[in-house]
Amino acid sequence: MTSEQSARLEELRREVRDWLRTNLPKGWGTPEYRPPPPYSREQHELGKEWTKKLYEAGYTGFGYPREYGGVERPREEVAVIREELARTGTPGGPLSLGMLVAAPTILAHGEEWQKKRFIPKILSGEEAWCEGFSEPDAGSDLANVQTTGKRDGDEWIINGQKCWTSMWEFADWGLLVVKTEPDAPRHRNLSYFLFSTDTPGFSRRPLRQMSGEAEFGEMFFDDMRIPHKNMMGEQGRGWYIAMTALMAERSGGGGLEGGGTGLAGLGTSDLLGIEGLVDLAKNTRRFGKAAWEDSAFRQRIMQVAIELEAMRWSGARLTAKMSKGQVMGNEASVFKNFQAEMRQRRGDLAMEIIGAYSQLVRGSPRSIDGGEPVYNMLRSRGATIEMGTSEINRNIIAERILGLPRS
Amino acid sequence: MEFSLNEEQEMLKTMARDFLENECPKTFVREMMEDEVGFTRELWKKMAEVGWLGLVFPEEYGGAGMNFRDFSILCEEMGRALLPGPFIPTVLLAGLPILEAGTEEQKQELLPRIASGDIICTLAALEEDGDFWPQAVQVKATERGNDFILDGTKYFVPYAKGVDYILVAARTRRSADPEDGITLFMVDTSEWGIYASPLVTMDQTRKQFDVIFNRVAVPASNIIGEVHRGWPILKQAALKATSALCAEMLGGGEWVLETTVSYAKERIAFGVPIGSFQAIKHKCADMFSGLEYARSLMEWSAEAIKENNRASPRAVSMAKSYCGDVYKYVCGEGIQIHGGIGFTWDHDMHLYFKRSRADDTLFGDANHHRELLASTFD
Numbered sequence: 001m002t003s004e005q006s007a008r009l010e011e012l013r014r015e016v017r018d019w020l021r022t023n024l025p026k027g028w029g030t031p032e033y034r035p036p037p038p039y040s041r042e043q044h045e046l047g048k049e050w051t052k053k054l055y056e057a058g059y060t061g062f063g064y065p066r067e068y069g070g071v072e073r074p075r076e077e078v079a080v081i082r083e084e085l086a087r088t089g090t091p092g093g094p095l096s097l098g099m100l101v102a103a104p105t106i107l108a109h110g111e112e113w114q115k116k117r118f119i120p121k122i123l124s125g126e127e128a129w130c131e132g133f134s135e136p137d138a139g140s141d142l143a144n145v146q147t148t149g150k151r152d153g154d155e156w157i158i159n160g161q162k163c164w165t166s167m168w169e170f171a172d173w174g175l176l177v178v179k180t181e182p183d184a185p186r187h188r189n190l191s192y193f194l195f196s197t198d199t200p201g202f203s204r205r206p207l208r209q210m211s212g213e214a215e216f217g218e219m220f221f222d223d224m225r226i227p228h229k230n231m232m233g234e235q236g237r238g239w240y241i242a243m244t245a246l247m248a249e250r251s252g253g254g255g256l257e258g259g260g261t262g263l264a265g266l267g268t269s270d271l272l273g274i275e276g277l278v279d280l281a282k283n284t285r286r287f288g289k290a291a292w293e294d295s296a297f298r299q300r301i302m303q304v305a306i307e308l309e310a311m312r313w314s315g316a317r318l319t320a321k322m323s324k325g326q327v328m329g330n331e332a333s334v335f336k337n338f339q340a341e342m343r344q345r346r347g348d349l350a351m352e353i354i355g356a357y358s359q360l361v362r363g364s365p366r367s368i369d370g371g372e373p374v375y376n377m378l379r380s381r382g383a384t385i386e387m388g389t390s391e392i393n394r395n396i397i398a399e400r401i402l403g404l405p406r407s
Numbered sequence: 408m409e410f411s412l413n414e415e416q417e418m419l420k421t422m423a424r425d426f427l428e429n430e431c432p433k434t435f436v437r438e439m440m441e442d443e444v445g446f447t448r449e450l451w452k453k454m455a456e457v458g459w460l461g462l463v464f465p466e467e468y469g470g471a472g473m474n475f476r477d478f479s480i481l482c483e484e485m486g487r488a489l490l491p492g493p494f495i496p497t498v499l500l501a502g503l504p505i506l507e508a509g510t511e512e513q514k515q516e517l518l519p520r521i522a523s524g525d526i527i528c529t530l531a532a533l534e535e536d537g538d539f540w541p542q543a544v545q546v547k548a549t550e551r552g553n554d555f556i557l558d559g560t561k562y563f564v565p566y567a568k569g570v571d572y573i574l575v576a577a578r579t580r581r582s583a584d585p586e587d588g589i590t591l592f593m594v595d596t597s598e599w600g601i602y603a604s605p606l607v608t609m610d611q612t613r614k615q616f617d618v619i620f621n622r623v624a625v626p627a628s629n630i631i632g633e634v635h636r637g638w639p640i641l642k643q644a645a646l647k648a649t650s651a652l653c654a655e656m657l658g659g660g661e662w663v664l665e666t667t668v669s670y671a672k673e674r675i676a677f678g679v680p681i682g683s684f685q686a687i688k689h690k691c692a693d694m695f696s697g698l699e700y701a702r703s704l705m706e707w708s709a710e711a712i713k714e715n716n717r718a719s720p721r722a723v724s725m726a727k728s729y730c731g732d733v734y735k736y737v738c739g740e741g742i743q744i745h746g747g748i749g750f751t752w753d754h755d756m757h758l759y760f761k762r763s764r765a766d767d768t769l770f771g772d773a774n775h776h777r778e779l780l781a782s783t784f785d
Contacts, residue, residue: 278784292784295778298777298778298781299774299777299778299781301781302728302777302778302780302781303728303777305725305780306704306725306728306729306777306780307700307729309704309707309725310700310701310703310704310725310729311700313410313703313704313706313707314699314700314703316408316410316703317410317411317702317703317706320410320411321411324411334695334696334699337696338696338700391685391689393692394685394688394689394692394693395685395688395689395692397691397692397695397696398682398688398689398691398692398695399688401695402668402691402692402695403668403672404668404671404672404680404682404683404687404688404691405672405679405680405682405683406683407683407684407685407688
């Protein structure tokens with residue numbers, strides 16, 4: 001790099017820092033700042049506003065061509081911007097699967113007009129997206145989608161139901177997998193649509209989960225009409241487009257370019273968790289002594305520390321491979337499983353440390369940390385099921401990485 | 408930290424694999440299992456000729472000046488091949504102490520001869536309790552003129568019969584601090600008073616001996632480092648040896664995984680390859696995943712040592728406990744997936760299984776290292 005180039009980058013760095021100072025929410029980084037409740041409209045609106053500002057400043061939207069609203073900058077500039085944003089932390093985007101799933105999928109499979117119409121408003125945060133894929137009878141067996149689409153002139157009439165829909169509440173648009181060829185064999189009978197949640201015949205409601213809240217929703221289609229031009233890709237090829245979407249979701253939104261943290265990037269912030277566990281054990285007295293003095297707890301807590309560190313370095317190795325252009329789709333299954341199962345072990349361990357207090361949840365005056373250990377444990381039971389069950393992932397590892405024959 | 412291998416390292420790995428496939432097939436390993444010495448000077452010399460013995464010694468002492476990560480790549484291949492012989496003891500447990508704490512004279516005298524394969528060494532650190540800690544060192548070394556007289560028994564000494572020198576950790580003074588008062592002696596095995604009796608071990612691919620030192624005279628000039636100050640040197644050497652051992656474990660683990668997956672694809676039961684059954688698939692997937700994470704920790708520990716990073720002890724403890732558990736697990740599953748044939752003496756699977764248990768006990772097992780980590784949070 002020339003000294004001229006380094007000087008330019010340093011100037012950019014200063015520019016970003018100044019911008020952040022002016023544009024981050026009031027009180028950001030201090031105890032005064034109170035983040036909005038998770039999954040609330042407040043959080044969504046804050047995220048929208050933030051992304052809009054970031055986009056207008058040219059600090060997001062990387063990895064997409066300019067004609068679709070992308071912000072094209074040299075790699076080194078993107079790196080500097082990302083570093084500065086990571087340094088202060090940022091409020092996060094709207095409650096939307098736009099960046100993670102919709103934009104990469106539309107970029108890969110959309111008609112020209114669809115790319116021009118939808119990608120810019122995803123990058124700017126103006127429109128939020130959800131995805132309708134899973135159904136009550138189509139979970140691991142995603143090909144078993146039963147939501148139907150019947151052609152009627154220039155439109156398709158959609159009937160059916162989707163469930164476990166992330167980002168369901170504030171989505172303006174949705175990706176939808178529909179069975180349009182009832183007589184065709186599995187994997188050839190589906191088509192992929194882009195639909196507006198403003199359409200008559202569409203309704204949605206929360207899906208309450210065992211940890212108490214409703215991160216996910218259900219969507220219902222009652223003779224809802226979608227214009228034929230909103231079909232993405234070829235009719236009957238919906239399965240393959242859905243697979244792109246799935247891969248995008250699991251690997252973190254287009255790998256390095258998309259800027260997603262995905263699965264490979266996780267682990268660094270988790271490392272802070274081990275001090276929390278150690279403190280919990282030191283501060284909890286069980287049968288007259290600190291839990292931390294019990295060898296059984298020490299061993300298991302250290303095992304968590306080791307696993308966190310293993311994840312961190314595995315992420316580094318994966319990133320090294322990805323930066324060499326080695327695409328790592330199936331490897332994501334290895335990460336996802338490990339992380340999910342580790343979360344469960346960690347959740348169980350915290351519960352065991354606190355003994356009888358493991359029964360008290362948020363709202364109870366003597367609950368530990370506002371019931372957080374209990375919440376984490378309950379939520380972790382979903383981790384081995386969502387985004388590919390542990391069993392399916394093991395099949396993927398065995399078949400696609402190790403080459404074992406299909407059942 | 409560098410995780411991908413550079414071109415030179417890829418070449419080192421490929422050449423090592425080819426070399427060992429030719430020179431150390433399982434027939435040789437089994438031959439050495441029946442042999443009291445347990446390795447051959449002939450193969451040792453060949454290893455010296457391709458530069459392995461002096462790999463990490465500076466060029467001025469006859470070495471290749473390569474780094475610890477390079478060394479660990481070699482160790483992986485050796486673990487895969489179940490290479491018999493005191494390679495790690497010679498290079499890391501004797502060679503590095505000499506390099507790091509020896510006098511210039513000792514370095515000039517000994518290192519080139521180690522690099523050329525001329526002298527083979529091992530370490531005698533353990534005593535009756537079998538734990539690697541300074542309290543265990545009770546064998547006495549008493550000053551007498553220009554010599555020290557060694558008296559006592561060292562236990563679990565690798566390859567004591569086939570080596571030219573044993574680096575012996577002996578106690579030269581009593582102290583409140585058990586780490587103080589331990590001295591390292593390079594003992595010429597041709598001296599009077601040394602009796603090595605072979606132990607009958609589960610892992611016959613690695614020979615162990617109890618060695619009696621019956622009033623053995625060792626010149627003071629054979630002391631490595633300062634008198635009474637030997638333990639820190641040994642601790643440093645053990646740190647590296649532990650990481651290298653993790654590399655060996657990964658190499659062996661990958662052999663087990665590859666062999667097992669191969670078998671699952673070929674073995675027919677109920678009319679189909681057993682690898683098409685989900686139970687088998689899931690075991691293989693878990694073996695693969697375990698080795699992936701073990702590898703990350705092992706490579707981290709090697710990189711940390713190579714860079715002389717402050718995190719090295721932590722990295723090594725994490726790697727040792729995790730790799731130890733994973734290697735044992737993988738070997739267990741390897742036998743299970745092979746079914747009856749995996750349980751036979753003739754199949755090679757039990758060689759790795761036994762090696763995995765032996766490796767876990769060396770330099771502190773998984774539990775011990777977890778406890779070491781916990782103590783850093785105390």
